[in-house]
Amino acid sequence: MSQWNGTALTLDAPTRGRLARLSTARLRAGSKRVLAAALLASLAACAANNDFYPTKGDVKPHPGVARAKNHPIQGIDISRWQGPIDWASVKGAGTQFAFIKATEGGDHVDERFRENWEGAGRAGVPRGAYHFVYWCRSAQDQMEWFKRNVPNDPTALPPVLDVEWNGHSQTCPRRLPKAQALGMIRYMLSEMERYTGKRPIIYTDITFHKDVLEDELPDYPHWVRSTAAEPEQRFSNRKWMLWQFTSTGRVPGVRGDVDRNAFYGSPAEWASFLATDCDPREHRSLTAQGLCSGK
Numbered sequence: 434m435s436q437w438n439g440t441a442l443t444l445d446a447p448t449r450g451r452l453a454r455l456s457t458a459r460l461r462a463g464s465k466r467v468l469a470a471a472l473l474a475s476l477a478a479c480a481a482n483n484d485f486y487p488t489k490g491d492v493k494p495h496p497g498v499a500r501a502k503n504h505p506i507q508g509i510d511i512s513r514w515q516g517p518i519d520w521a522s523v524k525g526a527g528t529q530f531a532f533i534k535a536t537e538g539g540d541h542v543d544e545r546f547r548e549n550w551e552g553a554g555r556a557g558v559p560r561g562a563y564h565f566v567y568w569c570r571s572a573q574d575q576m577e578w579f580k581r582n583v584p585n586d587p588t589a590l591p592p593v594l595d596v597e598w599n600g601h602s603q604t605c606p607r608r609l610p611k612a613q614a615l616g617m618i619r620y621m622l623s624e625m626e627r628y629t630g631k632r633p634i635i636y637t638d639i640t641f642h643k644d645v646l647e648d649e650l651p652d653y654p655h656w657v658r659s660t661a662a663e664p665e666q667r668f669s670n671r672k673w674m675l676w677q678f679t680s681t682g683r684v685p686g687v688r689g690d691v692d693r694n695a696f697y698g699s700p701a702e703w704a705s706f707l708a709t710d711c712d713p714r715e716h717r718s719l720t721a722q723g724l725c726s727g728k
Contacts, residue, residue, distance in 0.1 A: 504695035520556035522686030538567030539574035561590030569605035
């Protein structure tokens with residue numbers, strides 16, 4: 434017990450021992466709380482800034498699309514402008530898919546299409562072909578050209594119809610009336626599906642979507658371009674499957690800038706898409722139409 438001697442408090446040996454043990458326990462508990470708080474802060478920071486593919490980058494990152502990195506399934510789209518591609522390195526960087534430019538209009542084939550198609554296939558990167566629409570050529574001519582130059586490969590991803598206004602084109606800068614553009618699009622989608630047996634994907638940008646596609650073709654998967662904001666802020670009432678979030682991406686195996694893209698869902702949903710060629714959210718309705726039968 435303690436005794437007061439008038440000037441100082443004197444503690445007996447047993448009391449001093451108990452106080453020492455209590456002080457040590459409090460220090461340990463405090464240290465554990467500090468460590469736990471630091472760990473939680475670290476985990477929260479990781480969750481808020483989760484980049485599934487740290488070897489990939491962007492030379493001009495935009496804060497408005499930072500959350501694109503939180504999507505676990507990501508890929509690229511390419512054309513001849515990327516030059517020769519080391520597909521083994523692309524695959525090694527974690528690239529889950531690649532869409533490759535095949536045809537444009539009714540008389541143009543991307544000069545690196547075959548090289549990229551075969552290279553991606555050898556590397557094991559799931560790949561699909563896309564057709565860039567030329568508004569001064571008939572839809573019939575364009576689809577005949579597409580079918581003549583794109584392999585009907587059952588292992589490939591669904592084909593893509595790229596619809597944008599060609600405002601910078603020297604030969605065809607025109608904008609068609611909405612009804613005429615939609616008529617061409619519907620015909621080309623139907624022919625792509627007839628040729629491949631797969632529901633095509635529509636790629637578009639903000640302007641064309643607003644002019645032509647808003648509230649149209651809801652039963653097709655959409656791939657949207659939005660490089661300064663999340664798609665929900667730019668595309669009214671549009672459920673998207675793929676999001677092109679930058680055109681200044683960097684990916685091992687590709688020299689210079691490359692478009693980077695994200696899939697909306699989880700790895701399990703991506704596996705379902707690969708197995709059936711259909712957006713998992715649309716399986717029930719598409720199966721009734723004879724699609725989603727699996728590869």
